Amino acid sequence: MTQRIEDYALIGDLQTAGLVGRNGSVDWLCLPRFDSGACFAALLGDEDNGHWRLAPRGAGNCTRRRYIPGTLVLESFWETRTGTVKVTDFMPQRDRAPDVVRIVEGVSGSVEMAASLRLRFDYGSVVPWMRRTNGHRVAVAGPDSVWLRLENPDSVPVKTWGQQFSTLSSFTVGAGQTVAFVLTWHPSHEAAPRPVDPFEALATSVDGWREWSGRCTYEGPYRDDVVRSLITLKALTYAPTGGIVAAPTTSLPEDPGGVRNWDYRYCWLRDSTLALGALLSTGYLEEAAAWRDWLVRAAAGDPSDLQIMYGVAGERRLPEAELPWLRGYENSAPVRIGNGAVDQLQLDVYGGVMDSLRLGREAGLESAPHAWNLQLSLLGFLESTWREPDEGLWEVRGPRRHFVHSKVMAWVAADRAVRTLEDDPSLPGDVTRWRAMRDAVHREVCEKGFDAERNTFTQYYGSDELDAAALLIPRVGFLPPGDPRVVGTVDAVRAGLGRDGLVNRYSTKGPSVDGLPGREGTFLVCSFWMVDALRATGRTEEAKDLFERLLELRNDVGLLAEEYDPVARRQLGNFPQAFSHVGLVGSALALAARGAAG
Numbered sequence: 001m002t003q004r005i006e007d008y009a010l011i012g013d014l015q016t017a018g019l020v021g022r023n024g025s026v027d028w029l030c031l032p033r034f035d036s037g038a039c040f041a042a043l044l045g046d047e048d049n050g051h052w053r054l055a056p057r058g059a060g061n062c063t064r065r066r067y068i069p070g071t072l073v074l075e076s077f078w079e080t081r082t083g084t085v086k087v088t089d090f091m092p093q094r095d096r097a098p099d100v101v102r103i104v105e106g107v108s109g110s111v112e113m114a115a116s117l118r119l120r121f122d123y124g125s126v127v128p129w130m131r132r133t134n135g136h137r138v139a140v141a142g143p144d145s146v147w148l149r150l151e152n153p154d155s156v157p158v159k160t161w162g163q164q165f166s167t168l169s170s171f172t173v174g175a176g177q178t179v180a181f182v183l184t185w186h187p188s189h190e191a192a193p194r195p196v197d198p199f200e201a202l203a204t205s206v207d208g209w210r211e212w213s214g215r216c217t218y219e220g221p222y223r224d225d226v227v228r229s230l231i232t233l234k235a236l237t238y239a240p241t242g243g244i245v246a247a248p249t250t251s252l253p254e255d256p257g258g259v260r261n262w263d264y265r266y267c268w269l270r271d272s273t274l275a276l277g278a279l280l281s282t283g284y285l286e287e288a289a290a291w292r293d294w295l296v297r298a299a300a301g302d303p304s305d306l307q308i309m310y311g312v313a314g315e316r317r318l319p320e321a322e323l324p325w326l327r328g329y330e331n332s333a334p335v336r337i338g339n340g341a342v343d344q345l346q347l348d349v350y351g352g353v354m355d356s357l358r359l360g361r362e363a364g365l366e367s368a369p370h371a372w373n374l375q376l377s378l379l380g381f382l383e384s385t386w387r388e389p390d391e392g393l394w395e396v397r398g399p400r401r402h403f404v405h406s407k408v409m410a411w412v413a414a415d416r417a418v419r420t421l422e423d424d425p426s427l428p429g430d431v432t433r434w435r436a437m438r439d440a441v442h443r444e445v446c447e448k449g450f451d452a453e454r455n456t457f458t459q460y461y462g463s464d465e466l467d468a469a470a471l472l473i474p475r476v477g478f479l480p481p482g483d484p485r486v487v488g489t490v491d492a493v494r495a496g497l498g499r500d501g502l503v504n505r506y507s508t509k510g511p512s513v514d515g516l517p518g519r520e521g522t523f524l525v526c527s528f529w530m531v532d533a534l535r536a537t538g539r540t541e542e543a544k545d546l547f548e549r550l551l552e553l554r555n556d557v558g559l560l561a562e563e564y565d566p567v568a569r570r571q572l573g574n575f576p577q578a579f580s581h582v583g584l585v586g587s588a589l590a591l592a593a594r595g596a597a598g
Contacts, residue, residue, distance in 0.1 A: 049124025083109020
C-alpha cells in the first residue's frame with residue numbers, strides 16, 4: 001500500500017532526487033536529472049512500476065529515522081525482536097554518474113534483511129534486460145543502464161537471485177557488520193563509470209553537507225529549522241545551472257482521487273524573488289548568484305516570449321502528456337509529465353524578475369552581463385501589456401482575468417526600475433515614464449481591485465472572491481503595513497480563506513476560478529505569508545503561534561509538501577515543495593527581525 005506523502009524522506013545529489021519511505025523503499029527516482037524518466041515510479045503506481053526496498057524481513061515501517069545533523073544523509077533504524085539495524089541512504093554529489101548508496105549496519109543482536117530491486121525505466125513502463133557482469137547486476141533498456149554493486153567488507157553471506165523480473169537479496173547482519181549496495185546509472189552506450197567506494201562517499205557526503213550548512217549566517221530563533229529548509233532548497237538545486245526546481249515529483253495530488261495533479265520538476269520564475277531573499281539573508285551568496293544567473297539566461301530573448309517556468313537548464317518546451325499506465329497516487333489520475341501552464345500569460349513574472357534583479361543588486365552581487373538591458377526590454381513590453389487579463393499567479397485553467405496580484409507585480413516592475421535609476425542615474429532609461437506607469441497601475445488597482453464595502457482587495461477586478469496572494473501587498477511595498485486597506489485585507493483573507501487556522505490560496509467552492517473540479521488543501525506558503533502579514537500589522541504573538549503550528553506540520557525529518565489537509569491531517573501535493581520551505585525561512589527571519597527590533 002502506498003505510503004503517505006509525509007512518510008517519505010528526500011535524498012539527492014544536486015542534479016536529481018529520490019524519495020525513501022519509512023518502510024525502506026525507494027519509490028521515486030528520476031535519472032539522471034530531476035526531469036528525466038523515473039526508474040522507480042511505485043509512488044504513482046504500484047511495486048510493479050519500480051521500487052527498491054531494503055529492510056528487515058517481514059518488518060513494516062522503521063522505528064525511527066533522522067538526517068545526520070546538517071546533512072541530507074538519511075539514517076533509518078529498525079528495532080526488531082532479534083536486534084537493531086540501521087540503513088543509511090544518500091546520493092553522493094556526483095563526479096560523472098549518479099549513484100544511490102544504501103549501507104546496512106548491525107547495531108545490536110542480529111537482524112535478517114531482505115532487499116527487493118525492481119527497475120522499470122521510463123516511468124515504470126519498460127522492463128530492462130538483466131545480466132551479470134564481473135559480479136555486478138546490470139539492467140539495460142534503450143538509452144538507460146543501471147549497475148548494482150555489493151560492497152561487503154565483513155564477508156557477510158549474501159544470497160542474491162532473480163525472480164519475476166526483480167533482483168532479490170537476503171542476508172543476516174550482526175552487531176558491527178556492514179553491507180553496502182551501490183546503484184549507478186549511466187547511458188547504455190557508454191562504458192561503465194568508475195565505481196565509488198560507498199564508505200568513502202559517506203564520509204565525504206557528511207563532511208560536504210556539514211561544511212555547506214555550517215556557512216549559514218543566520219543565528220536567530222528557529223535556526224535548526226531554517227537550516228533544514230535551506231538544505232532542502234539546496235537539494236532541489238540543479239548544480240550545473242543553478243536552477244531550483246519547485247519539487248522533485250510530479251502528480252502528487254492536491255485532491256486525492258482527483259485531477260489536480262501537476263508536474264513540478266521545473267523552475268518557476270515566480271519563486272525567484274523569495275528564493276533569492278532566503279539565500280541572500282542567510283549568507284548563501286554563491287547560490288543566490290547562481291540562481292540569479294539562471295534567471296537572466298532563462299529570461300533572455302524576446303520579452304513577449306517570457307515563460308512562467310523553464311527546464312532546469314533553461315529549456316522552453318515542456319509539453320504536457322499523460323501516462324495512462326500509472327494509476328496515480330491513491331488513484332489520483334491522470335499522471336502528468338510536462339506542464340501545459342508553460343504557455344500561459346502571467347504578468348506577475350515580469351515584476352518577479354525585476355524584483356529579483358533589484359534584490360541582487362542591493363545585496364552587492366556582481367551585475368550579470370546584459371542584465372539591465374534585459375530589464376529595459378521586459379519593462380518596455382510590460383508597459384504595453386499590463387492592462388491585459390492573464391492566467392495569474394495560480395496558473396488557472398479557466399478564462400483570463402484581471403488578477404489583482406498580477407497588476408500589483410506590474411507595479412513592482414515599474415517601481416524597481418524607478419528605484420534602480422534613482423540609485424544609479426548613469427543607467428539608460430526613462431524614469432519619468434516609469435513613474436507615470438507606476439502611478440497608473442497603483443491608481444487602477446486601488447480603484448478596480450479594492451472592495452471598499454468589505455475593506456479588502458479582491459482576487460480580480462469586479463470579483464467578490466479573495467486571494468491569499470493579496471497578503472504580499474505590504475511585503476512588496478505596494479502599500480505600507482499600517483494602511484487600513486492592508487489590515488482589512490489580512491482580516492478578510494483570514495476569515496474568508498482560513499481553514500482551521502491555516503490559509504487556502506483561493507476558494508474552490510462552486511464554480512472555481514481555476515476551472516477544475518474538486519477541492520484542495522490549505523496552501524502552506526500562503527499560511528507562511530499570513531505569518532508575515534500578521535507580524536507586519538503588529539500581531540506578533542499571533543504570527544509566532546501560527547509559525548510554530550506550521551513547524552509542527554512538517555514530517556519527522558523536517559519536510560513540507562505543497563499543501564496540508566487539516567481534516568485528514570496529512571500533507572498533499574508535490575513533495576518536498578521549495579515554495580513551502582522558502583516561506584518557512586522567510587517567516588523565521590521576519591519574526592527574528594521583529595524580535596530584534598523589540
